Amino acid sequence: MRAGRVRRPVLVRRTATGGGEVVFDGRRHAAMAAGNVVHALLSGLEWVDGEGDAAWRARLEAVPSSVAAMVGRCLEEPGVRALLERPEGRSTLWREQAFDYVERGELVSGVFDRVVLHHGESGVVERVQLIDFKTDAVADAAEAAERLPERHGEQMGVYREALSRLTGVPAEKVETWLIAVAVPAAVKCPH
Secondary structure: OOOOOOOOOEEEEEOOOOOEEEEEEHHHHHHHHHHHHHHHHHHOOOOOOOOOHHHHHHHHHOOOHHHHHHHHHHHHOHHHHHHHOOOOOOEEEEEEEEEEEEEOOEEEEEEEEEEEEEEOOOOOEEEEEEEEEEOOOOOOHHHHHHHHHHHHHHHHHHHHHHHHHHHOOOHHHEEEEEEEOOOOEEEEOOO
């Protein structure tokens, strides 16, 4: 083992019939922990270069340098940056907003990472942008554009429906975006 490299354990449960299932994978656990730090950081961001930016930048300095560098690169990517800048006109921002509703006897729950409600001149919400941060391992923006909607399409569909119910905006006026933080890339999900 090289110096500085941590070996992550994998724990497999074996059965008497010879089958087995992974019950703990330290590699996956480490990736999830990094993803949680990224989400915690980005949930504190109101707008790129907005008010409170200094406080948010201080939080950025308190996380591991590899995570801070990844998030910093992500915020510089033009497509990502455009989604995180304060929009023109009246808008409302939700961050880490939980929701629940019942559909056909089933409870549907989730947490939106970031939602921008765009209001018309009358103050009524006319369109919605849902932005979900992903830390999936993808090689580049092209792979992110291909794989992320495939992996997370069902989740985005549920979120789109929830936002339509909560805001009264037709589902086709709810844009869903995935931000591949590690690449970085902004990927619009098809409806």
